[in-house]
Amino acid sequence: MKLTILSTSDTHGFVLPTNYVKRDQNLPFSLAKAKTVLDAQKAMAEGPVLTIENGDWLQGSPLAYYAAKMSRKPEQLTQIYNAVGYDAGIIGNHEFNYGSDYLRQALATLNYPTLNANITKAGQPAFGAPYKIFERSGIKIAVLGLTTAYIPHWEAPKHIADLQFEDVIATANDYVPRLRKEADVVIVAYHGGFERNLKTGEPTERLTGENVGYALTQIPGIDALITGHQHRQLAAIVNGVPVTQPGYRGEAVGKITLTLAQTTTGYQVTDQQAVLVKAGTVNPSAVIEQVAEPLNQVVETWLDQPLARVEGDMRIHDPFAARVKEVPYIEFIQRVQMASTGADISGTALFNNEGRGFGSTITMRDVVTNYIYPNTLAVLRLTGAELKAALEQCATYFSLNAQGQLMVTPRFERPKPQHYNYDMYQGIDYTLDISKPVKQRVTKLTYHGKPVVSTQTYDVVMNQYRAAGGGNFAMFGPEKVIRENQKDMTELIADYLKAHPVLKAEADHNFTVIPSM
Template sequence: MKLTILSTSDTHGFVLPTNYVKRDQDLPFSLAKAKTVLDAQKAAAEGPVVTIENGDWLQGSPLAYYVAKISKQPDQLTRLYNEVGYDAGIIGNHEFNYGSDYLRQALKTLTYPTINANITENGQPAFGAPYQLIERSGVKIAILGLTTNYIPHWEAPAHIAGLAFQDVVATAKHYVPLLRQQADVVIVAYHGGFERNLQTGQPTEPLTGENVGYALTQVPGIDALVTGHQHRQLAGLVNGVPITQPGYRGEAIGKITLDLNQTASGYQVTASKAVLVKTGGSIASPTILQSAADLNQTVETWLDQPLAHVEGDMRIQDPFAARVHEVPYIEFIQKVQMASTDTDISGTALFNNEGRGFGETIDMRDVVTNYIYPNTLAVLRLSGADLKAALEQCAEYFSLDADGKLTVTPRFERPKPQHYNYDMYQGIDYTLDIHQPVGSRVTRLLYHGAPVQPTQTYDVAVNQYRAAGGGNFKMFGPDKVIRENQKDMTELIADYLQEHPLIKATADQNFNVLPSM
């Protein structure tokens, strides 16, 4: 007998095949296309099938933002996920972005169970049962739900108040032996990724605990491991355990096939295989298209609302160049952050390479497709030494190629793009000289024309992800936060635009990166 384990992960509310940059797109991803592929795989399977939603579904797309912040009716989104036919769902880190109250409200409207073993409240699992037991064709199947326990390093404290995030590997070691006594097959569904090279076992990132997928493959008794979080496309055997990670926005599904042999005591896994099935070439599920049609039309109309006009050019033609030489779009974001927090120093990132800045007319579509995260803002009180250390860490984004030209340091692009961990600052003047060794690249750092002093303090506005130390910025942290603005940054941008209906595109070039491009 064969057992098939299908999964999606990190769909981020992209129900339809569009990124909402413009109307009427048919891009190679979406929950709707994933459903088509899942349905086909279920129909073709040679035995029982289980289907898992592996987290990060509640936040990410403009549609998900509209549901959370404008209509405030999570069932508008969950009813679409209910149509896929999942057997179990996992909590992702982005599920907390709109607060745990909204998350709980959304979970109540799902028709499939959410499972999580390592997020606790008062010592008990906070979101559903720790695991799910399913019997299919006489095979007893256990699914253990786990979530990266690094969430407190990113999330606004108010969004996770009262919750404790237990060690993932320790939780697995506790539950897997218990599940082995009850089930023929033990599946771990983990919203997290891999910290080591899958072939050599060598670390591929700082071992912070954010990703422990490789360590999980070393826990005895796990028959299959479903992963996510890193948006990588992975499938294969790691330490003999079949693993999948199906990318981002429903661009692929994970498929693990276990060969089972019936014994006197039940079923035993005799062989396993893991592959990804791409969804891009499939048609979107007519069921989901029909169910989402009215909501999508409402969202598209909302996105087309004009907010302001631009005098000058705020487009981003080259994302890499925009990180080397300040562009008006970045300076605009800094102005919004400073105005919203009453500070005169601000740091922000160009989160990915998809944002294209603003054209002549700015509408909500421009706002939510450029500023893609539901961040709030925090003000950090930093020493000059902290500020310089943060800039030194940002300078690690750059390297020199064989010809001595600027390039992106590989770890910021692979295995997961992390352009969001390079910040640019406004309100200070600075130079990053990439000819210099790591840790000694800040060669100029001025505040109001005078050198920044190591022991002097400076108030700096950043998003709450960075304020908490997200991106491994250890010089930051909750203990240095002196005040917060709890309004979503997308709302702050929209408010600012409505108050300033004519935006002048300016960039004062307060920073430079050497060598020049």
């Protein structure tokens, strides 16, 4: 007999094949396209099938944002996920972005159980059961839900108050032996990724505990491992365990096939396969389209609201160039952060390479497709030494190629793009010389025309992800926060635009990266 395990992960509320940059798109991803693949795979399966949603679905798209922030009705989104036909769901780190109360409201409206074993409250699982045992065709199949324990390093403290994030490996070591006694097959669905090369086992990142997928494959008794979080497309046998990671926004579906043989005590796995089934070229599911379209039409109309107009050019023509030499869009974001908090030093990032800045008329569509995360702002009181250390960390984003030309350091592009971990600052003047050794690249750093003093303190505004130390900024942390603005940054931008309906595209070019392009 064959057991098929299908999964999606990191769909981020992109239920239709659009990124909302413009109307009437048919891009190679979406929950609707993934459902078409899921339905086809279920129809051709040679035995029982389990379908798992592996986390990061509640936040990400403008549609998900609208449900959370504008209508405040999670059921507008969950009814779409309910139409997919999942057997179980897992909690992702982005599920906490709108707070645990909103998350609980959303989970209560799902028609499939949410599983999590390592997020606890007062010693008990905080969200649903830790696992579920399904019985299909006489086979007992255990699914254990796990979530990256690194969430406190990113999330606003009020969103995760009273929650404990237990070690993933310790939790798995606790549950897997017990599940082996109760079930024929043990599946771990983990919202996290891989910390090591799948073939060599060599580390591919700092071993912080954010991703422990490789370590999970070394735990005896796991028959299949579903992963996510890194937005990678992976399907492999690792340490004898079939693993999948199906990318981002429903661009692929993970498929693990286990061949089972009956024994005197139950069933055992005799063969295994792991593949990805791409969803990009299939037609979207009519079922998802029908459920999603009423909300989608409301969202499209909301996105087309004009907020302000621009005098000059606030577009981003080249994302790499925009990180080397300040552009008006970045300076605008800095000004919003400063105006919203009263700080006169600000740091922000150009999050990805898809944002295109603002054209002559700025709409809500422009705001949410450029500033893609539901960040709030925090002001940190930092010493000059800490500020310089942060700039040195930012400088690691750049390297020099064999010809001595500026390039992006490969680890910021692979295995997962991390352009959001390079910040640019306003309110200080600084120079990064990439020809210098790492940690010696800040060759100029002044504040109001005077050198920054290592022992003096400076108030700096940034988003709450960075303020918590996210992105390996160990010099930051909650203990440095002196005040916060709890309004979503997207709302702050919209409010600023309404108050300043005519913007001048300006940049003072307060930072320099050497060598120049």
